[in-house]
Amino acid sequence: MKAILEKGARLTERAWKRLAAAGLALLLVVVLAIALFPLLDGGSPAEIVTYAMGSYVRQTVYGKNGEEAAREAAGAVQALDNEISWRAVGGDIQRLNEHAGDDWIELSEETVGLLALAQEVCEKSGGAFDVTVAPLTHLWDFDDAKNEVPSAEKIADRLQYVGGKFLRLDQNENTASLRNTGNAVDLGGLGKGAACDAACAVYETLGVRAAVIAVGGSIGVYGTKPAGGRWNIAVRDPNSDGSIGTLSIERGFVSTSGSYEKCFEKDGVLYHHLLDPHTGMPARTGLLSVTVWSENGALSDMLSTACFVLGESDGAALLETFGAEGIFIREDGAVAVTDGLSESFQLTAEGYALAPLA
């Protein structure tokens, strides 16, 4: 004790002050560490909302360059929209439709790639998903407010222009053609999913930490959530504004097709936008909605439409051929989930019950 006190006495006043300052600094560091710990788990992400593909585009991007990446991705989504919307004058699809029955048209590699993927889904789904359904969707025109059911004659007339065989692709030359005048393609069934793909490609190029993008009801997640854990995607309840449950995913893309989206009721019958390309009428397969997870955004979008049109058992078989997973919500309130999602989907809404796949 004597030794240390003597040693202490030998220290100058200045040295004592320095030590006291060091002690204070140490305490400050500890306090700051406690206060700042929560920030280590993420920091605030950049959130921006834009409008494209006939829908809102909501991005949440984590990382230092989040803001820049979100703007860049929004630009990429808009650029894609300008090529693949049938309304975009001078865009790939508008030119292709304009030259139907006329000539082969040179298209961007991206557009041809999407058309090729669409043709594959068309074949494997037996035509349940078909981008050449445009003549029918334009006839029904669920975007306007007229809410009229077209006559059977008109539907039959348009049906003769619908079919995967009318769209021909040359992936080596990046060209495509529609065989007859009256043929047309509409990529509305894959545009939102493809937009998620485009955004995630930007995130990867710019090396953002993590991000989630929602284009309407199509979702893409990128990277690992800063707070840890999986990405939680709420699945909309077809009968309310709330959600029916939550899907927790590590990566990939999710899209939903539901009869509640674009629809109208006439004489007690619900007419919705998910048309069966074989009948020209809204598909009635006992389903309210289908949510599909896939590694590819455009694919998840197409498969959700195809599954709704095919119905539960054929839809589930289709998902398997593409390595995709799905959630089928039936009109009777039963919810069936493919094996790959059984662990990650949590049903939370009341009035529904899980059931085995049909």
Next chain:
Amino acid sequence: MDKKNAAKHAALCGLLGALALSLSYLEGLLPPLPGIPPGAKPGLSNLAVLAAADLLGLPAALSLAVLKGGFAFLTRGVTPGIMSLSGGLLSAPAMTLILRKTKLSPLFAGVTGALAHNAAQLAAARFLTGPAAWGYAPGMLLLGVVSGLLTGACFSGISAVLEKAFGHRTP
């Protein structure tokens, strides 16, 4: 160190060890305080570690922290054991540093130790469960300051007695 001092040293170690364990046990009996995370303790057993840091030095203080961790492990389970150990291993050096290397009072050392203890526990809880643990940060901060002041004051009170009885310090 002569024989007499060695004996005193051993006796003091034993005494402080017993003090640490009995305070740990008493704390365990306290009901959870409203607004303060369940499972968090005022950290009164840090009193023994603080005394060891002052009278015996860092090795003894660290040994006490390990002892406390082992006690928590045996009586309360693996998780509380990890929590206690991680807290003790950070707070013991922090208190030793403040007490022995600066002119600051035991109050300050107690507060630093308690905050270091809680920071380590919070980090351990985050690792064991998830981001939910961060919700406890404000409670842990307040608890750390209050219990640190308390242990610091208690230590100032009992140190006179301890020094009279054992009258020696390890430099």
Next chain:
Amino acid sequence: MRAPRSRRLPGKGEAAALLALLLLALAVFFGARRFAPAGETVLIEQNGETVFSARLADLGEARVLEIGGAAVEVSRRGARFLESDCPDRLCVKAGLLTRAGESAVCLPNRVSVRITGGGGSIDAVTG
């Protein structure tokens, strides 16, 4: 001779620093409660994995979920540990969680229940 360090009294500066720290801790503690908005979502995690998450508004009357050795009750009002097989049952004593940022952790079962605000736990909505 200098007073032994164990009986050193805090200097003016040190006392001020400690007092400021105490006030800061009090402010943070009560500020965090006072300004915490009403919760919007409930998130239950086990071993760091999300096992349940839902918007409070979507939840109806109380329902009980069995997670590990714990029973968690979720309802429109909030969430709470109803029962747990852990020895101290501190998670149960934490009571009903209703405000954003409130959480209860059952360490022995590695289960945590957390209320977040503004869709914090839901990253996106499909459909």
